[in-house]
Every structure is written in C-alpha cells, then in structure tokens.
Amino acid sequence: MRKLTAMLAALVLLAGCGGAETTDTPATVRLLVFGAPEELQAYRTLVDAYAKAANGARVELVEASDRADLITRLSTSIAGGSPPDVFLMNYRFYGQFAAKNAVEPLDDRLAKSTVVKLADLYPQVTEAFQWQGRQLCLPQNVSSLAVYYNRTMFAKHGIAEPKAGWTWNDLITTATALTRNASGAIVRGTEAEGGSAKVAVYGLGVEPTLIRVAPLVWSAGGQIVDDEREPTRFTFDAAPARDALRDFVALRLAYGVVPTDEEVEAEDDETRFSNGRLAMLLSSRRVTTTFRTIKDFEWDVAPMPMYGKQQAGILHSDAYCMTSGSKAKDAAWRFMEYAIGPEGQRIIAATGRTVPSNMAVSRSPAFLDPAQPPRNAQVFLDAVPTIRRVPTISTWPEIEDVAEGILENALYRGDRLDDVIRQLDEQTRPIFARGVAP
Structure with a gap:
C-alpha cells in the first residue's frame, strides 16, 4: 500500500511540474511571429493545417506588429518567466537570445527525428543558426x-x-x-x-x-x-x-x-x-x-x-526557435517538425512567403509554380550559391x-x-x- 501511495504521489508531482504535457490535456503551443497581413495569413494557414494533421493539436499564434515589437515581447516574456514556446526570427537577430541561453538546443531531438534531417536543408541556413557548435533553430527559408x-x-x-x-x-x-x-x-x-x-x-x-x-x-x-x-x-x-x-x-x-x-x-x-x-x-x-x-x-x-x-x-532567413523556458517543449517540437518537414514547407511555400529551406521542396511546383507570380522564381534558387551572411x-x-x-x-x-x-x-x-x- 505504501508503494502504491508513493507512486501516486510521484505522478501527481510530475503532473504539476513545469506544465507537463499529458495525453488528456495536450499542451497549447504559443508561436510568436510578425509580418504584413498577408504574411500573417500564411502562418495562420500553416497552423490550421497542422491542427488537422495532428488531430487537433493546438497552436496559438501570437502576432507582433513588427520586428521591434516581436523582440520587445520576447525579451519581456523571457525576463518575466512566461516566454512563448516557439518564436520565428531572422538569423541576424537571434544571437542576443542565444548568448543568454534563452534558446533551446535541438541536436538531441534532431538526432531522433524521422521528419526533419539537416541534410535535407540548405547548409547556408542551417549553419546560420548554429551557436557554439549546437543547432539552436530550424530555418524555414533561404531567401x-x-x-x-x-x-x-x-x-x-x-x-x-x-x-x-x-x-x-x-x-x-x-x-x-x-x-x-x-x-x-x-x-x-x-x-x-x-x-x-x-x-x-x-x-x-x-x-x-x-x-x-x-x-x-x-x-x-x-x-x-x-x-x-x-x-x-x-x-x-x-x-x-x-x-x-x-x-x-x-x-x-x-x-x-x-x-x-x-x-x-x-x-x-x-x-x-x-x-x-x-x-x-x-x-x-x-x-x-x-x-x-x-x-x-x-x-x-x-x-x-x-x-x-x-x-x-x-x-535572408528566418527560423523557428524553441525557448529554453518553454513549458511545452515536446508539443513545440512536434509543431516545429511539421513546419520544417516536407508538408509544412509545401504549405508555407504555396502562400508565396518563403523560399523553402528544404532543398527538394524548393525545386518542386510548390515553390516554382508558373501559375503564380513571380514567374521567374528560379532567380532565388540561382542565388543560393552566391549567398553570404552578416555576423551573428x-x-x-x-x-x-x-x-x-x-x-x-x-x-x-x-x-x-x-x-x-x-x-x-x-x-x-x-x-x-x-x-x-x-
């Protein structure tokens, strides 16, 4: 009886620590983004598709008015102990958060993933989001x-x-x-x-x-x-x-x-x-x-x-980054896998927002759609070998x-x-x- 009581107490304790995720109450992932109205609609489309593909998994889109607002919100929420689970940020700006260990390294999760492989992505963008030898974020585009x-x-x-x-x-x-x-x-x-x-x-x-x-x-x-x-x-x-x-x-x-x-x-x-x-x-x-x-x-x-x-x-590359203070890391990772996986990349590419970081998707009709402007979308792919980046x-x-x-x-x-x-x-x-x- 004492063993059973101890086991039940341990389960209660685990359930109450850090907003742990359970199958009965799946965690809601909070995703912080910014952009023009048409860009934000692209992310809404992605979130809706993910909810259907993941049997109702919930992603709450937190929309900043511009990049400055996003950085302010992110900084404030991290300092206050209630950060979003995932944020989307350009490689030129994430270093200030990486230096403070506010971004969760993804190497262990990537090693186990059957959906996302770094080898499938353009190396120019994966390298841009590596900090002190660790992969901190998953790049969505190689613009x-x-x-x-x-x-x-x-x-x-x-x-x-x-x-x-x-x-x-x-x-x-x-x-x-x-x-x-x-x-x-x-x-x-x-x-x-x-x-x-x-x-x-x-x-x-x-x-x-x-x-x-x-x-x-x-x-x-x-x-x-x-x-x-x-x-x-x-x-x-x-x-x-x-x-x-x-x-x-x-x-x-x-x-x-x-x-x-x-x-x-x-x-x-x-x-x-x-x-x-x-x-x-x-x-x-x-x-x-x-x-x-x-x-x-x-x-x-x-x-x-x-x-x-x-x-x-x-x-010009943005990536999904998981905050180290997230209370829903497993759920956040599942969304990130979907977003950077082939299906998520096809969905966001079809909206026009990105040049997919996934090499195969970038060369597919999802991106090179002659029925949608720009007709000469190949320009972005031809530029990839010439791309350089500023310091991070x-x-x-x-x-x-x-x-x-x-x-x-x-x-x-x-x-x-x-x-x-x-x-x-x-x-x-x-x-x-x-x-x-x-």
Missing part, C-alpha cells in the same frame, strides 16, 4: 535579395527587362529611364530634387541599410567587417567597400532615382511599388505575399546586379540600428563620405566590443 520590377511599366516605355549578368551601371541606367513625371517624361538627376511635385514614378526603391550595401561590397571583392566570425569594426575605410558605399548613397542626390525621405515616410517603398509608383524594388522573398494581391499590372523578379566582377547575394554576434541588432541612422543621413541628406565612414566606425566600435560571438 536572398532580388530586384522586383513592374513588367507592365517596362513594356510601356520600351525598356528591356533585367536579365542575369546585368550590372550596377545597368541598374542605374534602367532606373533613370523609369524615373518619370506625371506627363511621362524622364526626370534626370538633380531635376528630381523637386520630389513628388516633379516625379510621379521613381525608378528604384531601396532601404539605406547594411543588408542592402553589403552585397555590393562583396560583389566588388571587399568586406564590411574585419573578421566575419568575431568582428571588431567596420571596414568601409578600405577599397572596394568605400567605393560601393559611395555609389550606393549617390542613388538619391546624384541620380535622383529613389524617393526622398519625406516621400518614403508618407508612403513606404512596398506600398509605392504596389500602387504603380515605383518601377523596381530591392527586397527579399517576404514581400511576395503582399505583391500577389496586385491586380493592376504584371510584375516579376530579377537577380541582383553585379557591382563588381562576381555575383553576390545576402542571406549578440550585439548585431544594435549595430544595424546605429548604422541605419547614419546611412539614412548619407542617402537623403548627402553627408560627406569621409564623415559617414568615420561615424560608422566611431559609433559602432564600442557595440562590437560588447558582442558575444557564436
């Missing part, structure tokens, strides 16, 4: 930077569509030819200083960020930091990084092919493109879900132009934030190049010094 362009507008003005092998000079020439006033006449260079009063359609949209400048530097054979694994500073003071930065910030004041800062504040580039007031846009795969709602014109994607002598892309040190998000403010002033205000490079160095060196490397 890269591409040029979205308005095919209807190109045809209207008799301009050849961009092809593989085109150059930075080709991009500038094309963007100049597509920067037009309300009468349809080309607006050149400093003539565009009048802003929206003179320019009705801009030739190009691009964010003044490190992840837009980096591919140009790499294409020219340069580096943006002194050590890609354990960086201590930027290297824009050395050619060819300096030249690439110079030509990037010339897009606004020298060529007048991108909108002013006031115009971007009033209407962001994605909206401007959707409304037919932007001919080309540099962006990753994530905008595809939004652009598939466009009805007024045809659009497609082209590869990034070569700034130097080699093709260079930059990794714990303070990289802070470094990007500081750099963005400096690059904004350079692009829109025309700050002197020497001052820009000096500011990038002086304002980020202390942040580099605080960083923890993977």
Whole structure:
C-alpha cells in the first residue's frame, strides 16, 4: 500500500511540474511571429493545417506588429518567466537570445527525428543558426535579395527587362529611364530634387541599410567587417567597400532615382511599388505575399546586379526557435517538425512567403509554380550559391540600428563620405566590443 501511495504521489508531482504535457490535456503551443497581413495569413494557414494533421493539436499564434515589437515581447516574456514556446526570427537577430541561453538546443531531438534531417536543408541556413557548435533553430527559408520590377511599366516605355549578368551601371541606367513625371517624361538627376511635385514614378526603391550595401561590397571583392566570425569594426575605410558605399548613397542626390525621405515616410517603398509608383524594388522573398494581391499590372523578379566582377547575394532567413523556458517543449517540437518537414514547407511555400529551406521542396511546383507570380522564381534558387551572411554576434541588432541612422543621413541628406565612414566606425566600435560571438 505504501508503494502504491508513493507512486501516486510521484505522478501527481510530475503532473504539476513545469506544465507537463499529458495525453488528456495536450499542451497549447504559443508561436510568436510578425509580418504584413498577408504574411500573417500564411502562418495562420500553416497552423490550421497542422491542427488537422495532428488531430487537433493546438497552436496559438501570437502576432507582433513588427520586428521591434516581436523582440520587445520576447525579451519581456523571457525576463518575466512566461516566454512563448516557439518564436520565428531572422538569423541576424537571434544571437542576443542565444548568448543568454534563452534558446533551446535541438541536436538531441534532431538526432531522433524521422521528419526533419539537416541534410535535407540548405547548409547556408542551417549553419546560420548554429551557436557554439549546437543547432539552436530550424530555418524555414533561404531567401536572398532580388530586384522586383513592374513588367507592365517596362513594356510601356520600351525598356528591356533585367536579365542575369546585368550590372550596377545597368541598374542605374534602367532606373533613370523609369524615373518619370506625371506627363511621362524622364526626370534626370538633380531635376528630381523637386520630389513628388516633379516625379510621379521613381525608378528604384531601396532601404539605406547594411543588408542592402553589403552585397555590393562583396560583389566588388571587399568586406564590411574585419573578421566575419568575431568582428571588431567596420571596414568601409578600405577599397572596394568605400567605393560601393559611395555609389550606393549617390542613388538619391546624384541620380535622383529613389524617393526622398519625406516621400518614403508618407508612403513606404512596398506600398509605392504596389500602387504603380515605383518601377523596381530591392527586397527579399517576404514581400511576395503582399505583391500577389496586385491586380493592376504584371510584375516579376530579377537577380541582383553585379557591382563588381562576381555575383553576390545576402542571406535572408528566418527560423523557428524553441525557448529554453518553454513549458511545452515536446508539443513545440512536434509543431516545429511539421513546419520544417516536407508538408509544412509545401504549405508555407504555396502562400508565396518563403523560399523553402528544404532543398527538394524548393525545386518542386510548390515553390516554382508558373501559375503564380513571380514567374521567374528560379532567380532565388540561382542565388543560393552566391549567398553570404552578416555576423551573428549578440550585439548585431544594435549595430544595424546605429548604422541605419547614419546611412539614412548619407542617402537623403548627402553627408560627406569621409564623415559617414568615420561615424560608422566611431559609433559602432564600442557595440562590437560588447558582442558575444557564436
């Protein structure tokens, strides 16, 4: 009798520890994501499909308003002891959580999984989410930077569509030819200083960020930091990084092919493109879900132009990460397996949101669907061998934030190049010094 009582007491204790999962009360998995409305709908589709496939398994989608909101929510919930079970995050931002041991290593679960094998995924993305020799997250996509362009507008003005092998000079020439006033006449260079009063359609949209400048530097054979694994500073003071930065910030004041800062504040580039007031846009795969709602014109994607002598892309990859403080780790893992397994990858790829990290799915009709734009989706797969990534040190998000403010002033205000490079160095060196490397 005493043995039976002890066994029952032990079972009660186990049931009460850490929200343990039982077959009678399956745990609800809380998944933290952010995105545009069309992106969030893609994740709702995935969650609904998982519930059907897993006999009613429950996943609660926690929707942040933007990336900053997601990081704030995640940080606050971890500090408060009630984190989500799974969160979706870009490799550039997860290091701050990995350095604090807030992300659960997945190696043991992966070794036992019959659904997900790292060998089935692109190595560029699995490596991006490895921290101190451990696999921390499961990457869902292997996107890269591409040029979205308005095919209807190109045809209207008799301009050849961009092809593989085109150059930075080709991009500038094309963007100049597509920067037009309300009468349809080309607006050149400093003539565009009048802003929206003179320019009705801009030739190009691009964010003044490190992840837009980096591919140009790499294409020219340069580096943006002194050590890609354990960086201590930027290297824009050395050619060819300096030249690439110079030509990037010339897009606004020298060529007048991108909108002013006031115009971007009033209407962001994605909206401007959707409304037919932007001919080309540099962006990753994530905008595809939004652009598939466009009805007024045809659009497609082209590869990034070569700034130097080699093709260079930059990794855009998000992954599902399990928090170490999750109280439903087994249930969270089952969802992650489904999401990264072939069926989950096919579902999310069909929404347009991702370039699947699963190599076989990325080469299947689920992604390369000729009936859905972009027709030239192969561009993203062709870019995979050229993809490089920025460092994943714990303070990289802070470094990007500081750099963005400096690059904004350079692009829109025309700050002197020497001052820009000096500011990038002086304002980020202390942040580099605080960083923890993977």
